[in-house]
Amino acid sequence: MSFDASAFVAKLRSIVGDKGLIVDEHGKRPYLSDWRENYLGAALAVVRPVSTEEVAAIVRLCAAEAVAVVPQGGNTGLVGGGVPPETGRAVVLSLTRMNRILEVDTIGYTMTAEAGVVLKTIQETAAAHDRLFPLSLAAEGSCTIGGNLSTNAGGVQVLHYGNARQLVLGLEVVTPAGEIWNGLRALKKDNTGYDLRDLYLGAEGTLGIITKAVLKLWPKPRDIATSWVAVPSPDAAVALLSGAHAASEDNVTSCELMSRQGIDFVLKHIPGAADPLAERHDWYVLLEWSSARARREGGNEGSLGAKMEAYLGEAMEKGLVLDAAIAQNESQARAFWALRENHSEAQKKEGPSIKHDISVAVGKMPAFMKEGLAAMRKALPEGRPVPFGHVGDGNMHFNCQAPAGWDKVRFMKHGEAISSAVYDVVVRYGGSISAEHGIGRLKLDELAHYRSKIELDTMRTLKRTLDPQNIMNPGKIVQI
Known part of the structure; x- marks a missing residue:
């Protein structure tokens, strides 16, 4: 028929x-x-x-x-x-019309929401109940929680709170047969058989459709310190991070690394952006500490800001810091974050680029950065590297901007060579070619090339078993 x-x-x-x-x-x-x-x-x-x-x-x-x-x-x-x-x-x-917050349990520190709720709404609802939902990323004003969970989104606070997989307790899912699995359990311990929840987190809608979720909440931070720090190298950035864990009493929530090239693009294309420091430097760290403990009344003594100032002073004496600015209020902190979060938008306005969402172990990051940048420049000497991202958890957006004046067609002729050069270094360092963005259509061939046969065969077996007709988001992650 x-x-x-x-x-x-x-x-x-x-x-x-x-x-x-x-x-x-x-x-x-x-x-x-x-x-x-x-x-x-x-x-x-x-x-x-x-x-x-x-x-x-x-x-x-x-x-x-x-x-x-x-x-x-x-x-x-x-x-x-x-x-x-x-x-x-x-x-x-x-799923954008399925946008209701169904329950906020302040006693149990959970929130139940439909998949189409915008991430920013989740964050604001948690804050209104004196709680924190820590997932935070540049697209939070338009991305939805269902998409965040389906891609196992990361963001800027992974080193402290974990990625999306660690922020959810239960799910409701529609299977490829059109059945509804109700796994909306707010349980932190549940060992009754296979953990079906983890099948759908990060599966990009290829195994089923997430329709609701029970999310974890945390106490709302009472004391936050944010600084914009010029460092001499990625090696110094990693050393600065390593010492910050103890200096902050384990309160490091974000540590972002950026190159001058990315900052220049943001200053050029984003209205209102301003350089926090008087002089130009090659590398910058955005460092944030936060705690649920309230500041003492009537002074800064003992606050995270005071501790951060002391730590950065010590780091400067050791040569790990060249210059720094500590945000004096929330507005300054937001301005620092805007320089980081607007990298992708600025790159889009600058012209075509190739994006590599990679991760390596934090301790290997400095060596990888040197070798990876060299490999990128060798593949296209005229290209403009734009590395930035979550050095705190080993995830860098290791991007390459087209040479000035090049159109997309001309630039993309070099795309395969650039990406292969970068990914070969990533794999040599035991890293991942997709840290938080997923595979989708873009990285199908790379996944097939860099992952082992047993991993790919297991993924295909799961897909064929759960979706025998291959109707759920076909052509994404694996081909069957």
């Missing part, structure tokens, strides 16, 4: 109604491409359900008609994981 697209769309309409269905090409367009505009897919429709039951009904219909389902949150990903295939026999299932 031939596929009747019109009848299929009519059935979708009967599930989600007119408000939950987008079929015109202009309306679909924002859902068919990625943030970096590297991919453009096609879809029969964009469906926007308002409940888990509607998600399940959509998936059952798609399974019956052999139509691919591409789950999508805020569509802020960088590897094409939320883009439908070009064939057009697919629906984009946007």
Whole structure:
């Protein structure tokens, strides 16, 4: 029997109604491409359900008609994981209308939310209840918690709180058969069989669709110290971090490393950006300490700010710090963070770039940086390296900006050589070619090349077993 697209769309309409269905090409367009505009897919429709039951009904219909389902949150990903295939026999299932906070348990330090809640809303809701949800990343104003969990997002506080996998207790998931698994358990101990939750965290929607989650909360910080530090090298940055753990009494929450090239791009393209220090330097660290203990009334003595000032002074005497500025208020701290968080936006405005989301052990970072930068420059001497990121947990966005004046077509002819050169060094250092962005479509070939046969075979076995029709976000992570 031939596929009747019109009848299929009519059935979708009967599930989600007119408000939950987008079929015109202009309306679909924002859902068919990625943030970096590297991919453009096609879809029969964009469906926007308002409940888990509607998600399940959509998936059952798609399974019956052999139509691919591409789950999508805020569509802020960088590897094409939320883009439908070009064939057009697919629906984009946007979860942004499922945006309710269902419960905040201040006693148990948990929050239950639907998958379409924007990360910033999660953070603000936690703060309103005098709690902290620590996941924080540049796209937090538009990315959704379902997407964060489906990609096992990292962000700037991983070294203290862990990545998304460590921030969730329970999930509700719609399976490829359209069944609903209710694993919304707020349990910190549960050894009753296989941990199904971990199957879906980081699976990029290829094994099922996360529809709700029970999230962990922490005490809201009462004392925060933020500094912008010029360092002579990545070696000094790692040494500074190592000593900071004890100096802060284990309160280091963020440690970000940036090169001057990235800062120059931010100052050039982001209105209001300003250099915190009077002189230019090659490398910078954004260091933040935070504690749930309140500052003492009537002075700075004993505060994290005072401890940070003393520590940076000692580090300067040792040659680990060239200059530093400690934020005197929240506004200054936000300005420091804006310089870090606007790197991706500034790179996009500067022109084409190749992004490498890599990780190595923190202790190996300085040696990797030297060898990796040399490999990148050898692959394209005219290229402009832009390394920045979470040196505190070993994750760097080891990017290469196109030479000034080059268009994307000309630059991308060198893309494979640049990425291969970088990834070969990463693997030699025992690192990962995808620390927090995922695999999506962008890194399919690299995953197949750098991971072992047994790992790939196990992934494919899982995919075939849970999604035998291969309708759940096909063409992402592994090909079957």
